[in-house]
Amino acid sequence: MIEHLTDRLRFLGAFLANPRQVGAVLPTSRAAVRDMLDMADVPAADLVVELGAGTGVQTQEILARLGPTARLITLEIDPRLAKLLDERFDDPRVQVVCDSAENLDAHLGEARADVVVSALPYTSLEPGLRRRILDVLPRSMAPGGTTVVIQYSPLLLPELRKRFTTVRWRVTPWNVPPAFLFACRQD
């Protein structure tokens, strides 16, 4: 309970310091995270990539679903949040990287992700940065992989449809505000 409140304050502090980069005043709810991850097969994945981890609400649920020999690479641009994630998730399967999602290629090397989980605030990012990150997503995925995205509006849908052959979407009401969830594939 105390950790939950502290995380909300940390998150709010990060938002106040950099509103367009954080894009939300509260972390995503656990129920919305579960709805989001239900749209991809995390238990079968060898490699999961998480973009924009914040205080780690998705990280925790990904690790709960991830197999014992699988890996999670988590990118978070805010150094204070990245440090918190590194300290919080003492798990050999996870690698926390403090860098921008646009540089994902450099951290993947030859590897490709079976699942990409993105909680980046695309609509408030500078357009060039948004485009560079969206362009990274399809080429980061393994064949048969899925990218899941959470947003507070449907505005990103045309951009996702340009880059993926299939985009399923739904709304989860279990979040403040209710959130749009997208599952994108190259079938």
Ligand SMILES: C[S@@+](CC[C@H](N)C(=O)[O-])C[C@H]1O[C@@H](n2cnc3c(N)ncnc32)[C@H](O)[C@@H]1O
């Ligand atoms: C809306 S918050 C989501 C946080 C958390 N995943 C959640 O759902 O509560 C967006 C997060 O993305 C991070 N972020 C923003 N731009 C980024 C970028 N270019 N690369 C990596 N992380 C970024 C922010 O620092 C923030 O932690």
